[in-house]
Amino acid sequence: MRVAVVPPPTVASPQPRIKRRRGHGEAGAAWAYVSPAALIILGLGILPMAWSLVLSMQSSDLITPPQWIGLKNYEVISQDPSFRAAVVHTLVYTALFVPLAIAAGLGLALLLNREIRFIGFYRTLVFVPFVVSATAQGVLFSFIFDSHFGLANAILHRLHIPTQGFFADEHQALYLLVLIALWSGVGFCVVVYLAGLQDISKDLIEAAAIDGAGRVATFRHIIWPALRPVTVFLVVWETLQALQVFDMVFVTTRGGPLESTTVVVFFVWQQAFEVFNAGYAAAAAYVLAFGLLVLSIGIRFAQRRDDKEVSRS
């Protein structure tokens, strides 16, 4: 009975006071905490973005005073065959790289998600290429795929397969870039998928086994749905990365041979620093940025609708 005597207001009354004090004192502290990050984002993110938006509406070479030309750069770019080619190359690269990286990543992750001897070693081996910088990879592979003196053709020759042009063949260079990107990019997908796989409760899998589900059925009804969020993340992430590919192109092909590997970001670099069309380059960069934005928003929406459907069912 004594317990009931304890007056509720003593518990309730300090709360608003604390809240008020919090609201007052914490805002300042909170701003103090976030301001370094906010300043960095503002200075290194937002400002350059705003500046390049302005630049994209100018005729500028970064050397002489710029001229305001409104949307002229965007008009020109919509009819520029070189830019269109760059967009096509980028889309082909992305359309090949993303599904292949994810499929291979999933396959390898399933293989590596078991308890056998030296599993840590195998997992490390798969991940190591991801750690190698794109520049180093580019240099390495441009030697391997040299059309006359490379290792790849030496092996093909041994196997009595006709030798290939590789980076000297404009019909092969882009696909070769996809292959090299896969070599390193798959490791990342494997690691993310492995984490996803280890999150799946063992009980579920055991229950499925007891219910008589085979390997395929377990994968289809348990593992794949459980990996869905991970897969969505990988699709978004890898697509954004692939659409912005640059360093490997710069090191291995410089957009060649015969402009068969000029991707959008390389086109931007070329316009800005080789032919002094910085305004035009900024416009091209903004077209890419806009594409990325639309893509991200689209995926967000699709995901949200998806979540609703899942929760409804």
Added chain:
Amino acid sequence: MGPLLSACGSDSDTGESADGTVTITMWHGQADEAKATIDKIVTAFQAKYPKIKVDASSGGVLADSMLQKITTALSSGHYPDIAYIFGPDIANVARSPKVANLQPYVTKPEVKWDDFYPAAREAVTVDGKVRGFPALVDNLCVAYNKKVFREAGVPEPTGDWTWDDFVALAKRLTDPAKGRFGTGWPAVGDEDCVWRIYPMIWDLGGSIVDDSGKKIGFDNDSGLKALQIIHQLGADKSVYADTKPGSETMYQIFNSGKMAMVATGPWELPAFVDAKTEYGVVPLPSFSGKRMTIAGPDTWTVFDNGSAKIKAAVQFLQFLTDAEQDVQWATQAGSLPLRKSTAESAEWKQHVSSTVGLDVFSDALQYAKTRPTVRAYPRISQPLGQAIVKMLLNKDTPETALQEVARAANAALVTG
């Protein structure tokens, strides 16, 4: 950040500080031997002129990327006083009002401007104004691998030859079974690919830009014949087309005895010596019988950070390029003399006699021509590079390739 701060801080309009010392910043873009040589010369200058402090650094990049670096530096407003700018780029950089006009300085007798080789002087002159000092001159001659010629039982070239001889010789020395090529050509489509065609065009009476300045000057037989020569090399499969940036593989193949001849500059000779390649050097072939080659001069471009700094920069560059220092720079950094007086010095003659083939490059300075310093040049070079790559990979006819170059480059020249 150090050099940037010292370049823009503290000074008045003239760039002179209160005690009369002037600090100048130099981005030389050099590494290894070349950097060590510059550092040594800077120290010597410092001892002689204590009132001028030279802050010399690579600028954080190698010379290959200096253009990008200086472009961003100019747009940010913090730029050095001297930077190493490649010859073909100076015309574009000189559009900036921040690039100094050295015309009033170089006429002074102590600068001995006329002592520089014509190619070197032309390279730093844009629209009649001197924008810097010559930094380096080189040119193209043909290096050949003696061992390859001996093994193939082919007599070595004498330098008395035509481009048709060159094509025939390259074909004869090519042996797919042994993985051996007659010659090599960079095939990225960049400047290293492009400049090798100009001696042919000039020799045939063509020019890069015609007299009106609104059209390319090789949209005629000169350009066609030059492309045909390269096309023939591609069709014969006697040329190794190096599609990797940097052209290093091409020279490695030459050194490993898998390539008979390669057009190259004096910068490659130390590498040949290091690789113990038995090589010889002869002048480029011609069509007409008269000697022709291209000089690829680089520049010390001077930027305007106030008159005191320009004056100090000129004084330093005058010292740097003076025969006494020039000979150090040329011998230790693997280049050629900038001044005629350097070429006549005993020290240089001694150096030439100790390096096989250097005399051929040194003599070629007398007749080497330079690319014009025009702003639209990058937009001529780019389509021409693509045309050359097409020839090397045997993808197109010289006629259509030339038409395409003319269309793209003329459009660029008209708009400026």
